[in-house]
Amino acid sequence: MYTIFLEAASRLFTVVDVALDFWKGWSDAMDPGVVVLTESEIRGLTNLNTELVDAVEDGFKVLAAGGVSTPPPMMFTVDSDNEVDVKAAWVRSWGILSIKVATGFFENPALGLPSGNSVLLLLDATTGQTRAVLLEGGYLTTLRAAAAGAIAAKWLAPSGAATVGVIGTGQLARWHARALLLDRELDSVLVYGRNPDRANALIDDLKEHTNARIAHSKSVQEVVEASDIVVTCTSAHEILVRSEWVHPGMHITAAGADATGKQELDPEILYRADRVVCDLRAQALTQGECQHVTDPSMSSDGSWLTELGDVVAGMAPGRIKDDEITVCDLTGVGVQDAAIARYVLGKALGTAPVAAIDPGVRRGVIV
C-alpha cells in the first residue's frame, strides 16, 4: 500500500465562490476523485459560527432567486418508529446536486448510540459524478438547521430581544440555542424540558457560550410568556405552545415538526401572527406546523406564507414593527444541505492537503 498526498488548490474557498471556480479548484486538486470526510474531520473543519450561518443564508438567497430545484423528500419508516428521510437539491448557479440520507432511530440511546445518523453526498450537477461523501453523522444536519433558526431570528426577532426561550433539550435544541447566542447580547436564556437532567446538561453547555443568566423554567408557559424569542425543538405530535401565552412583540421559530403528524404550536398562533414565514412552502404545508392550519380563510396553497429566502433576499418583509407576532416554521430543506456541504468542502480543499489513497486497498473509516 502506498499513500499519495496531493496539494489542494492553495487559495481558500469562500462562500462567494461561483460554481465553476468551485469545481475547477477541485479538479486542480484531484480529478476524477471523491473526497470522503468523517464526522470527526468535519468537526475539525468547522464549528457553528457566523460565516457558516452566512453560507446557509446564501443558500436561502439562491432558493429565493429560483435557482434551486427541490424534489419532494423520500420519507419512509423502519420498524414503524424509525425514520429514513432523503432530501435533495439541485443548485443551478453552484453546479451542485446534494442528496442527504438522514435516519432517526429512537431506541439508539439505549444502545449508547445517537438517534440520528446522516450521510451527505455532493454531486457535480454538470456530469452527475460524485464529488464528496460527507459521513457527517447528523452534525452538519443539526448545524444547518440551527443556522436557519439564526437567520429567521436575524430577520424576524424584535430589536433588542433580551430573553431567549428554548423548548426541548436534545441536540437540535442545543444547537438552535447556540446559534441564537451568536452575535446577540441577552439578559437571560430560559430552558424547558421534561427531563431535568437533560435540561441541566443543556444549561451547562450554554453557560460556556453566553454571559446571560440561564434558568430551567418550570413550564412551557413560563418560557413563552417571558421570552422575546422562542425556539421549539421537540418531537411532539400535539400542541405544546398555547396561543394564550403568546404576546405581541415576540418571535417563535418552530423547528421540531418536520414530518406528517408532528406539531408543537397551537394553529391559532399562526392565525394570529402578523407574519408566518417558512423555509419551503410545499414542505411546511405537509410536514411543518402549517400542516395543521384549517382556518377556511387561509388558502390551501399557502399563499399566506412567506418563504425565508424571500425575506433574506429583500423580496418580502421580515419584521416591520416591534409589537408584531412572527413565526418561522422550519422543516429543513435540501438547499441548506447543499450550502453547508459546499462550505465544508471549501474548507477542506482550501485549508489542508488532501490525502489520496491507493484504490487497491479496501478502507474502513472509523467515524
Place this chain on the structure above:
Amino acid sequence: MYTIFLEAASRLFTVVDVALDFWKGWSDAMDPGVVVLTESEIRGLTNLNTELVDAVEDGFKVLAAGGVSTPPPMMFTVDSDNEVDVKAAWVRSWGILSIKVATGFFENPALGLPSGNSVLLLLDATTGQTRAVLLEGGYLTTLRAAAAGAIAAKWLAPSGAATVGVIGTGQLARWHARALLLDRELDSVLVYGRNPDRANALIDDLKEHTNARIAHSKSVQEVVEASDIVVTCTSAHEILVRSEWVHPGMHITAAGADATGKQELDPEILYRADRVVCDLRAQALTQGECQHVTDPSMSSDGSWLTELGDVVAGMAPGRIKDDEITVCDLTGVGVQDAAIARYVLGKALGTAPVAAIDPGVRRGVIV
C-alpha cells in the same frame, strides 16, 4: 498520519448468511466504522457469475416472502435531460437498509465520461447507522440488472433455447447478454444496434464469453423473428419490437424502460403473452412497459402481472409449456441493490484485510 490494518472476520460470508451473523462478523472486524469501496475495488471483488446471480435471486425470494419494504423511488431531472434516481429497500430478515443514488447524464460521453454514476449506501436497519459506501459508479447497478435478466430467463425462457437476441449496444446490453451466456449453451447470438461501431464492439466483447456464432442483425425484426430469448436494452420512448414479429415459444425481457414515457415493446405483445412477469408491480405499472397497457380487459391494479420473486419462490408459475410467449418487464428494484451490496460486502469482509484509516486525515478517493 498512520494506517492501521484490522483483520476482518476470517470466514467467508456467503449468500446464505443471516442478517445477525452478517453484521456481527462486521462488528468483529471493526465497530463502529464505515467501509468505503471504490469501483475498482468492487470490480476486483466480483465479476458477473452464477454466485452473484444467485445472491440477487435470494433478494427476489425475500421480496416474494413480504420481507422487503420499497418506498416509491425519488426521481428528478437536471437540466431537463439528465436523471437522478434514488431507490431504497429495507430488507427485514437481513437487517439491511440500502439506498442507491444513480445518475444518468447523457452528454457525458462527449466529455469522455460514462453517462451513469452511482453510489450505494448500506445502513444497519436496527440502528440506521451507515455501514458501507459503495462508490460503484454504476457497475453493480448494471450487474444486478443483468442478474435479474438471467433470473427471468432461467424461469421463463423455453427449454433448449438456442438463439439469444440483444437489442441495444450499451453497457446494459453488454451485461444482459453476458448474463444470458452464463451456464447456457447457445447456437447463436444476434445483436442489433443503430450504431454499427458500437454493435461490433459489443460483438467483440461477447466473443470472449461464448463459442456461439455472433452476428450483427440488420433490424430489430430480424433479431426478434430468429430468437428464442430477446432482451431489449435501449433508452427508446416508442415501440421498437412489434407484436407481429413475436412468435410462440419465445421469451422477451424488456430491460430498457424504467421511467415514465419510456417504451420498447408494442403493448399488444403484453396482451398476447401467456405470462407477463415484472420485478415490482408498482414500478412496472408506472415506469416499465406495463405503463402503456390500455386494454380495458386488464385491471389497472396489475393483477394480471406476476412478480418475478413469486416465480423464483415457487408461489407462481414460470414458463409452463414450450410454445408459450412470456415477457419480463424489468425496472430495477431496491432489493436488487441490497442483495448485491450485501454480496459484495461479504466478499470484502471475508476475503481480505480491511484497512482502517486515521480519521484525522482527509481523504480523496481516486475512483
